[in-house]
Amino acid sequence: MKSYDLIVLGGGSAGLVGAKLAKGLGKSVLLVEKRYLGGDCTWYGCVPSKTLLKSAFVAKHIQDADDYGIKGYFDNADSVFGHVRDVRAGVYSGETPEVFRNEGIDVVTGEPFFKNENSIRLNDNSYTAKKFLIATGSSAFVPPIAGIEDVEYLTNGSIFEIEKPPESITILGGGPIGIEMAFAFRRLGVSVNVVEKHDRILFNDDIELTGMLQQTMEDEGVNFYLGAEVKEVKKENGGIQCTVEKKGENFDISSERLLVATGRKPNIFDMNLEKSGVSFDKKGVHVNKQLQTDNKNIYAAGDVVAPYKFTHLAENHAIIAVQNMFLPVKKSINYKTLGWCTYTEPELTKTGLSAAQAKQKYGENFLTFRFPFDTLDRAVTDGTNTGMAKIFTDKSYKILGATILSERAGEIIAAVQIAMDNNVPLYRLDRIIFTYPTYAQCLKYLARAAYIHKINNNFFVKLIKKFK
Numbered sequence: 001m002k003s004y005d006l007i008v009l010g011g012g013s014a015g016l017v018g019a020k021l022a023k024g025l026g027k028s029v030l031l032v033e034k035r036y037l038g039g040d041c042t043w044y045g046c047v048p049s050k051t052l053l054k055s056a057f058v059a060k061h062i063q064d065a066d067d068y069g070i071k072g073y074f075d076n077a078d079s080v081f082g083h084v085r086d087v088r089a090g091v092y093s094g095e096t097p098e099v100f101r102n103e104g105i106d107v108v109t110g111e112p113f114f115k116n117e118n119s120i121r122l123n124d125n126s127y128t129a130k131k132f133l134i135a136t137g138s139s140a141f142v143p144p145i146a147g148i149e150d151v152e153y154l155t156n157g158s159i160f161e162i163e164k165p166p167e168s169i170t171i172l173g174g175g176p177i178g179i180e181m182a183f184a185f186r187r188l189g190v191s192v193n194v195v196e197k198h199d200r201i202l203f204n205d206d207i208e209l210t211g212m213l214q215q216t217m218e219d220e221g222v223n224f225y226l227g228a229e230v231k232e233v234k235k236e237n238g239g240i241q242c243t244v245e246k247k248g249e250n251f252d253i254s255s256e257r258l259l260v261a262t263g264r265k266p267n268i269f270d271m272n273l274e275k276s277g278v279s280f281d282k283k284g285v286h287v288n289k290q291l292q293t294d295n296k297n298i299y300a301a302g303d304v305v306a307p308y309k310f311t312h313l314a315e316n317h318a319i320i321a322v323q324n325m326f327l328p329v330k331k332s333i334n335y336k337t338l339g340w341c342t343y344t345e346p347e348l349t350k351t352g353l354s355a356a357q358a359k360q361k362y363g364e365n366f367l368t369f370r371f372p373f374d375t376l377d378r379a380v381t382d383g384t385n386t387g388m389a390k391i392f393t394d395k396s397y398k399i400l401g402a403t404i405l406s407e408r409a410g411e412i413i414a415a416v417q418i419a420m421d422n423n424v425p426l427y428r429l430d431r432i433i434f435t436y437p438t439y440a441q442c443l444k445y446l447a448r449a450a451y452i453h454k455i456n457n458n459f460f461v462k463l464i465k466k467f468k
């Protein structure tokens, strides 16, 4: 039986980072991957979706060229998926098994099964390790809708393999996958329906800003059916018919394709986890704050454990888990400044507490500072002035959270995360001379508003005002 310091199960965002870090710490590492290294992010997630979105932005900008005083025209996007797969292949070339073997990490392809609490069976061989990292990710959860198994539905696992955009698509789910794909397909000329069971899209984001984004998408022609559920699906004239129920009424929507984007399930049910001493449920593996499972030698990272599922978080988990396995100082996961971004145009991003969470925690004792982008010079010159930035602070102007809908919002939020992590109060950002004309200047205006608020609420200033 071959033995290692660490066996990593799953070669996605978490697994690759975990394996490399352990190797860097001088440990012997076996990386076990069922399919292709790179995982969801490279193959069926971030990389192909962001490439498709970029193509969709280009298509829209060509169509809008007239608005910028330029003549141009958009014909079709038939080769867009070839382009997506080419870009994906480029990313994968940096994370093949050879790349990892050259770094001294053993890589085996196959499906591992736990034999007991410290060894696995894989391709007729047995391996043992001092530590394990479970990083097997998640897959599309498909709800049990009548007729679903009789139609050729798409998920994130198959959508990037199609030959060309369909005429029309119905997307189940108005979460990040559903919204990014709706946005991309619509701009590529596809007729798009989104069916979401909540009465709003992007449930984990700010309701005012998701409303603005929804309006932008509706203006571009996306059809939303909110507070609605698909009850039955069936084949129809080479396409798919969905029977939708909304407020007790049923109606049909027909489209060439159906994409199911209704959440995730953890990839943990086919590796005999019962034998490992690890406890788990249908949401994933149970871990403590140090990402350690009930078996003290087995840790877990990424989508298999996370309440939030993002590449940056999976990587962060892996670093914490591997450090805790092999280094004396133990680290805990902290979601305080976790951020995310939905890569529509404009982008929608968030970090820290939402307005609803701030209200729950602070009651009326928190402040909201807002900045609309239609007054920002750069947004006006770019013709991208839809959007709003909001920062929530406590009464001492400590930043509790922020959300931004704007061009490059995903980049701007990094500055807020740094301020939050360093306990820099919002008004202090007023000292920074932000470059003109950038979208990040929204932070200057928000900081100034906080500064003015602070002065106006100063005891002596109030007294003088009263006296006057």
Ligand SMILES: Cc1cc2nc3c(=O)[nH]c(=O)nc-3n(C[C@H](O)[C@H](O)[C@H](O)COP(=O)(O)OP(=O)(O)OC[C@H]3O[C@@H](n4cnc5c(N)ncnc54)[C@H](O)[C@@H]3O)c2cc1C
Residues within 6 Å of the ligand: 009, 010, 011, 012, 013, 014, 015, 032, 033, 034, 035, 036, 037, 038, 039, 040, 041, 044, 045, 046, 047, 049, 050, 110, 111, 112, 135, 136, 137, 138, 156, 177, 267, 270, 271, 301, 302, 303, 304, 309, 310, 311, 312, 313, 314, 343
């Ligand atoms: C369409 C889409 C778009 C996304 N866009 C973004 C984005 O823009 N930004 C962002 O931060 N996140 C995004 N995500 C989420 C991100 O892809 C995941 O959070 C991230 O990939 C999780 O990393 P992981 O290592 O936990 O899992 P994965 O990357 O999925 O890796 C798990 C690996 O384990 C392998 N595996 C599974 N079972 C076994 C087994 N039994 N044995 C061995 N190996 C196994 C899998 O084949 C896979 O390679 C997106 C996801 C999707 C689906």
Ligand SMILES: NC(=O)c1ccc[n+]([C@@H]2O[C@H](COP(=O)([O-])OP(=O)(O)OC[C@H]3O[C@@H](n4cnc5c(N)ncnc54)[C@H](O)[C@@H]3O)[C@@H](O)[C@H]2O)c1
Residues within 6 Å of the ligand: 143, 172, 173, 174, 175, 176, 177, 178, 180, 195, 196, 197, 198, 202, 203, 228, 229, 230, 261, 262, 263, 264, 308, 309, 310, 340, 341, 342, 343
């Ligand atoms: N830009 C990004 O960072 C990005 C992009 C895409 C995906 N992701 C990650 O991938 C994960 C999965 O994304 P997702 O959009 O599949 O999941 P999700 O759980 O975030 O959203 C799924 C949506 O589907 C709805 N839904 C569930 N069942 C339904 C039904 N029967 N009919 C209609 N609607 C239904 C839910 O109400 C929810 O709004 C996310 O958690 C996210 O972290 C991130």
